[in-house]
Amino acid sequence: xxxxxxxxxxxxxxxxxxxxxxxxxxxxxxxxxxxxxxxxxxxxxxxxxxxxxxxxxxxxxxxxxxxxxxxxxxxxxxxxxxxxxxxxxxxxxxxxxxxxxxxxxxxxxxxxxxxxxxxxxxxxxxxxxxxxxxxxxxxxxxxxxxxxxxxxxxxxxxxxxxxxxxxxxxxxxxxxxxxxxxxxxxxxxxxxxxxxxxxxxxxxxxxxxxxxxxxxxx
Numbered sequence: 001x002x003x004x005x006x007x008x009x010x011x012x013x014x015x016x017x018x019x020x021x022x023x024x025x026x027x028x029x030x031x032x033x034x035x036x037x038x039x040x041x042x043x044x045x046x047x048x049x050x051x052x053x054x055x056x057x058x059x060x061x062x063x064x065x066x067x068x069x070x071x072x073x074x075x076x077x078x079x080x081x082x083x084x085x086x087x088x089x090x091x092x093x094x095x096x097x098x099x100x101x102x103x104x105x106x107x108x109x110x111x112x113x114x115x116x117x118x119x120x121x122x123x124x125x126x127x128x129x130x131x132x133x134x135x136x137x138x139x140x141x142x143x144x145x146x147x148x149x150x151x152x153x154x155x156x157x158x159x160x161x162x163x164x165x166x167x168x169x170x171x172x173x174x175x176x177x178x179x180x181x182x183x184x185x186x187x188x189x190x191x192x193x194x195x196x197x198x199x200x201x202x203x204x205x206x207x208x209x210x211x212x213x214x215x216x217x218x
């Protein structure tokens with residue numbers, strides 16, 4: 001991790017559950033700063049490695065753009081799940097939520113998208129915490145990916161051996177490879193069984209972040 005990415009900037013407001021969800025979105029992705037912004041352009045909370053002022057200004061400006069699009073009667077806008085704007089030195093991703101809220105993410109240079117699993121997890125957590133209705137793409141999702149901590153083989157970082165769950169490392173038995181159309185070229189997936197007998201799907205993304213579907217409760 002670069003020094004810039006590992007340096008936290010002092011906050012100008014108390015952290016909340018919103019900032020925790022946004023920070024998880026930033027960690028392990030190309031998101032340098034993210035904010036939850038309301039319909040008036042006010043930042044509810046934020047997270048990341050950028051100056052809070054810069055995050056809030058970007059959130060307000062892009063919320064204005066979203067407002068223009070919302071009122072422009074563009075036929076496809078109601079079905080828009082994510083707006084990505086690529087610029088020379090920085091890119092942005094904007095995810096419209098219900099009641100005029102939105103997530104605005106400032107991306108690092110050469111990063112042109114937010115990983116779908118990380119984004120879906122952040123949207124799910126923010127909607128649950130705020131009481132907002134989940135957007136259609138989330139409500140209709142067949143999979144519910146959650147970021148997890150995985151212990152891998154000392155000889156192969158792509159081979160899962162244990163899952164941190166319930167305050168302990170639970171051994172994993174790999175049942176087979178998981179293949180799906182949404183797996184990227186540098187991603188690997190497995191179907192696994194915990195020592196408790198519960199089964200789940202694991203995916204390792206290209207930056208070494210692991211996600212699980214069907215994570216056991218408790």
